[in-house]
Amino acid sequence: MKEYKVTILGATGAVGMEMLKVLQERNFPISELRLLASSHSAGRQIDTNYGTITVMEAADDAFEGMDIVLGAAENNISERFVDAIKASGATYIDNSSAFRLDPDVPLVVPEVNPEDAFKNHGVIANPNCSTIITVVAVNAINKLSRINAMYASTYQAVSGAGIKGPQEMYTQTRNILAGEEIECHTFQHQIAFNLIPQIGSFTENGYSKEEMKLQNEGRKIMHLPEMKVSCTCVRVPVERSHSISVDVITDERLDLDTVRKAISEAAGCKLVDDPANEIYPMPLDTSNQDLVYVGRIRRDLVNENGINLWCCGDQVRKGAATNAVQIAELLIEK
Amino acid sequence: MKEYKVTILGATGAVGMEMLKVLQERNFPISELRLLASSHSAGRQIDTNYGTITVMEAADDAFEGMDIVLGAAENNISERFVDAIKASGATYIDNSSAFRLDPDVPLVVPEVNPEDAFKNHGVIANPNCSTIITVVAVNAINKLSRINAMYASTYQAVSGAGIKGPQEMYTQTRNILAGEEIECHTFQHQIAFNLIPQIGSFTENGYSKEEMKLQNEGRKIMHLPEMKVSCTCVRVPVERSHSISVDVITDERLDLDTVRKAISEAAGCKLVDDPANEIYPMPLDTSNQDLVYVGRIRRDLVNENGINLWCCGDQVRKGAATNAVQIAELLIEK
Numbered sequence: 160m161k162e163y164k165v166t167i168l169g170a171t172g173a174v175g176m177e178m179l180k181v182l183q184e185r186n187f188p189i190s191e192l193r194l195l196a197s198s199h200s201a202g203r204q205i206d207t208n209y210g211t212i213t214v215m216e217a218a219d220d221a222f223e224g225m226d227i228v229l230g231a232a233e234n235n236i237s238e239r240f241v242d243a244i245k246a247s248g249a250t251y252i253d254n255s256s257a258f259r260l261d262p263d264v265p266l267v268v269p270e271v272n273p274e275d276a277f278k279n280h281g282v283i284a285n286p287n288c289s290t291i292i293t294v295v296a297v298n299a300i301n302k303l304s305r306i307n308a309m310y311a312s313t314y315q316a317v318s319g320a321g322i323k324g325p326q327e328m329y330t331q332t333r334n335i336l337a338g339e340e341i342e343c344h345t346f347q348h349q350i351a352f353n354l355i356p357q358i359g360s361f362t363e364n365g366y367s368k369e370e371m372k373l374q375n376e377g378r379k380i381m382h383l384p385e386m387k388v389s390c391t392c393v394r395v396p397v398e399r400s401h402s403i404s405v406d407v408i409t410d411e412r413l414d415l416d417t418v419r420k421a422i423s424e425a426a427g428c429k430l431v432d433d434p435a436n437e438i439y440p441m442p443l444d445t446s447n448q449d450l451v452y453v454g455r456i457r458r459d460l461v462n463e464n465g466i467n468l469w470c471c472g473d474q475v476r477k478g479a480a481t482n483a484v485q486i487a488e489l490l491i492e493k
Numbered sequence: 494m495k496e497y498k499v500t501i502l503g504a505t506g507a508v509g510m511e512m513l514k515v516l517q518e519r520n521f522p523i524s525e526l527r528l529l530a531s532s533h534s535a536g537r538q539i540d541t542n543y544g545t546i547t548v549m550e551a552a553d554d555a556f557e558g559m560d561i562v563l564g565a566a567e568n569n570i571s572e573r574f575v576d577a578i579k580a581s582g583a584t585y586i587d588n589s590s591a592f593r594l595d596p597d598v599p600l601v602v603p604e605v606n607p608e609d610a611f612k613n614h615g616v617i618a619n620p621n622c623s624t625i626i627t628v629v630a631v632n633a634i635n636k637l638s639r640i641n642a643m644y645a646s647t648y649q650a651v652s653g654a655g656i657k658g659p660q661e662m663y664t665q666t667r668n669i670l671a672g673e674e675i676e677c678h679t680f681q682h683q684i685a686f687n688l689i690p691q692i693g694s695f696t697e698n699g700y701s702k703e704e705m706k707l708q709n710e711g712r713k714i715m716h717l718p719e720m721k722v723s724c725t726c727v728r729v730p731v732e733r734s735h736s737i738s739v740d741v742i743t744d745e746r747l748d749l750d751t752v753r754k755a756i757s758e759a760a761g762c763k764l765v766d767d768p769a770n771e772i773y774p775m776p777l778d779t780s781n782q783d784l785v786y787v788g789r790i791r792r793d794l795v796n797e798n799g800i801n802l803w804c805c806g807d808q809v810r811k812g813a814a815t816n817a818v819q820i821a822e823l824l825i826e827k
Contacts, residue, residue, distance in 0.1 A: 308795040312646035312738040314688055314727065332666060352732055353777040354648055356789055356803045361768045365749075365791030374794065389794040389801055391738040393648065396730050398686055404646035404725040404738075408795075415699075434695045443687040455690055457699030460708065461642040461721040461742075469690045469725060 162190035163491060164225045166249070168217055168240060169232030170194035171203065173322045174254055177480035178229050183208045185484060188491070195221055222247035227487050230254050230285075231480070245281040250490060252283045252483045256368075259284040259376055266379045269485040270427040271298045276489045283486055286380060287372040288478030289313050289392065289401050294380050295451040295477070296470035297407050299425035300418055301381055304409035304464075311373055311390040314402040315358060316442060319474050320345050325398050332396075346394065355394040367392055400442035401474040408465040415456060418466055422453050427477070432456050440471035448473060449481045496524035497825060498559045500583070502551055502574060503566030504528035505537065507656045508588055511814035512563050517542045519818060522825070529555055556581035561821050564588050564619075565814070579615040584824060586617045586817045590702075593618040593710055600713045603819040604761035605632045610823045617820055620714060621706040622812030623647050623726065623735050628714050629785040629811070630804035631741050633759035634752055635715055638743035638798075645707055645724040648736040649692055650776060653808050654679050659732050666730075680728065689728040701726055734776035735808040742799040749790060752800055756787050761811070766790050774805035782807060783815045 165182065169175045175196070182189065192209040201216040215221055217236070222228055222244045230237050230253035237255035244251040258264040265275040266284045271294050276283055286294075289311075297306060317324035323345040331341040331351035341349055348355050358369040374388035395402075423430035431440045432454035440452030451472040459465025472478060499516070503509040509530070516523065526543040535550040549555055551570070556562055556578045564571050564587035571589035578585040592598040599609040600618045605628050610617055620628075631640060651658035657679040665675040665685035675683055682689050692703040708722035729736075757764035765774045766788035774786035785806040793799025806812060 310644045310740055310795060312725075314648070314729070329670070333670060336663070336667060336670075347771045348775060349777055352730065353775055354729065354731060354736055354805075355775060356736075356738075356773050357768065357771060364794075365768065365789070366794070367768075387795040389740055389799070391646075391789065391801065391803060393736075393738065393803075395648070395688065396686065397688060402688055402690075402727075404690075404727065406644055406723055434691065434699065434701075437681045437691060439690050441682060441687055441689060443683055455699070455725065460698075460700070460723040461644060465723070467723055467725065469727075471688075 160188050161491070162188040163227055164191040165189050166193040166195060166222060166225045166228045168195045168228055168230045169236065170214060171196040171200040172231055173318060173475055174479045175231035177475045178231055178483060179207060181476065181480045181484045187484060187487065193221065193225065219243035222249055225249040227252065227490070229483050229487065241282065250279065250283065251281060252285060252486050254285040254479050254483055256287065258282055259286060260379065266376055267486050268294055268380050268482060269489055270295055271380055272382065273489050276486055277493065285479065285483045285486065286376045287369070288319060288474035289315060289403060290373050290376045291478045291482050292401055292451050292470060292472035292474065293373060293403050293405060294377055295427045295472070296453045296468065297405065298381070299421035299428065300407050300409060300413065300466060303413050303417060303421055304411040306381070306383060306386055306407055306409055308387045308408040309373070310406040311388065312404045313390065313392045314395045314397070315392060316397040316399045316401055316474060317350060317394065318399045319401065328396055328398065350394060350396055352396060356391065358392040358394055366390070397442045399446040399473060399475060400471050401478060402440070402442055402469065402471040404469055406459050406465050406467050408459070408462050410464065412464045413466060415458060419456055427451055428453055430454065440469055442471050445471040446473050447476070449477045451477060494522050496522040497561055498525040499523050500527040500529060500556060500559045500562045502529045502562055502564045503570065504548060505530040505534040506565055507652060507809055508813045509565035511809045512565055512817060513541060515810065515814045515818045521818060521821065527555065527559065553577035556583055559583040561586065561824070563817050563821065575616065584613065584617065585615060586619060586820050588619040588813050588817055590621065592616055593620060594713065600710055601820050602628055602714050602816060603823055604629055604759070605714055606716065607823050610820055611827065619813065619817045619820065620710045621703070622653060622808035623649060623737060624707050624710045625812045625816050626735055626785050626804060626806035626808065627707060627737050627739060628711055629761045629806070630787045630802065631739065632715070633755035633762065634741050634743060634747065634800060637747050637751065637755055638745040640715065640717060640720055640741055640743055642721045642742040643707070644740040645722065646738045647724065647726045648729045648731070649726060650731040650733050650735055650808060651684055651728065652733045653735065662730055662732065684728060684730055686730060690725065692726040692728055700724070731776045733780040733807060733809060734805050735812060736774065736776055736803065736805040738803055740793050740799050740801050742793070742796050744798065746798045747800060749792065753790055761785055762787055764788065774803055776805050779805040780807050781810070783811045785811060
């Protein structure tokens with residue numbers, strides 16, 4: 160079996176560490192693994208199935224000879240190194256949002272548009288976490304009848320903000336239970352026992368960048384250039400797994416049992432829809448695994464062609480690390 | 494100044510205790526206060542501005558001579574005593590859902606439909622908590638152009654389940670932080686660091702009773718018998734104040750600044766809408782006060798006549814106790 164030289168750029172962050180975990184779990188065939196991070200983390204030793212690896216500082220010459228670079232860094236780091244990665248000949252699977260809407264860069268969810276991965280020119284973008292979870296949930300509906308619009312409200316876990324997110328939530332929680340003052344560093348406001356209706360910065364139309372991703376990235380992934388999406392993104396005091404309340408409006412009116420059957424058979428989905436027995440997706444149940452759970456499927460009461468559902472998925476895994484590794488698997492399978 | 498004989502039925506529950514607090518804060522003119530509860534709580538002594546009151550067991554003859562009965566009990570208790578209250582000649586302002594959709598019973602939010610209170614035949618219903626908060630938030634929009642539909646996703650605090658809700662959330666939180674097992678009694682599943690997409694029981698169409706209230710009660714309060722509402726209700730690990738992500742679709746397209754101005758001037762509302770400066774409604778800020786905070790106002794990207802907003806309000810106060818006392822104030826002002 161052919162083995163590959165793989166680099167993780169941003170290896171010591173929450174997504175980078177999860178990428179390493181997922182590569183090992185899935186026995187990704189690796190002959191050489193390189194872990195790159197900032198100078199701050201360089202020198203750290205990390206035990207892996209591929210040997211003990213010393214974290215190296217990311218630099219232009221660090222990508223030479225690599226086959227695949229998994230990017231788990233912020234946009235500015237990704238933009239800083241993209242030319243060096245392309246020059247090295249490696250394929251760059253980038254989790255940042257820097258290149259997602261670039262027409263030369265495929266934006267891929269393997270369960271939805273795997274064929275797009277092969278149209279790459281050296282860079283493949285990994286979509287936004289909530290977007291991945293939502294498109295996996297609604298892809299089967301789109302196959303039954305084209306989606307022309309969605310209303311979505313998200314309930315996003317603190318780990319979406321990186322390793323410091325859960326740290327801040329738990330520290331604040333302990334402080335509050337002890338009657339002490341809290342501090343806010345990672346989030347704009349107190350997140351323990353509170354909600355923050357802001358994720359990322361705002362754009363001119365009053366939506367945050369995060370809220371616009373479901374429309375902009377969703378259009379590209381699902382090949383629905385005219386799909387309209389109104390989204391509200393909210394941070395909630397949950398450690399892991401994003402949840403999304405979605406209303407999906409399709410060209411034709413669909414039968415609910417047909418929708419349930421299609422979702423139950425859809426790649427990457429698990430139908431969890433027995434509310435009478437108190438069974439529905441919850442973030443607690445979807446953490447540390449790769450399926451998107453879909454439930455609460457019912458008729459939209461406003462639009463006769465609409466379907467209302469609730470989905471949850473682990474945004475660090477399927478929403479980021481696992482999706483990137485799945486893209487790499489697509490490439491090596493070919 | 495005339496003073497009134499007032500009873501709180503269900504006085505020792507979360508809403509009943511808040512009703513007592515709000516009556517005192519607002520200096521409601523009371524000549525005699527009677528606090529009724531189950532036999533379990535009878536005999537408790539409660540210090541009030543109206544003297545030290547001994548809680549009495551609710552019974553048919555306990556309402557005699559009363560002017561106003563504020564109901565803070567469950568549906569079965571409300572149904573059990575409604576005839577006795579009516580027979581006593583008192584006006585019954587009931588927070589249970591038992592009579593809300595009865596055509597003979599006005600369903601009143603004083604900022605929205607105060608005139609309906611005077612059409613009562615002895616019983617006035619206090620609406621559902623999320624419904625009160627949402628209709629206060631959107632009432633100004635409805636005055637600008639009739640609302641024909643809403644999409645709503647709620648983020649409902651644990652205190653909506655009564656006194657035991659916060660107790661269970663905090664106990665589970667402490668247990669989890671200590672690495673101990675948790676127990677679930679009040680909620681169907683773990684609520685600490687989790688979300689539960691179920692509030693109350695489900696109806697045949699797949700929506701919970703709670704989810705249908707925004708349409709059914711909203712229609713009656715706003716006199717919009719054809720308004721369509723698709724709602725998803727979710728319990729979140731927040732102690733107090735419900736939040737709702739709402740998309741409001743009106744007959745005409747409205748200007749956003751006109752909407753902001755109308756909401757800023759609307760009774761019961763506070764415009765909190767400066768996202769660029771990280772200012773928007775949050776449950777932490779709306780607890781223990783009576784205004785509904787409204788922000789994140791922006792154009793719906795799906796429907797050109799739609800407006801997207803985010804609102805928060807204290808569901809124990811404005812969503813229940815304060816609204817009931819405000820109804821009583823309407824009656825005595827007349």
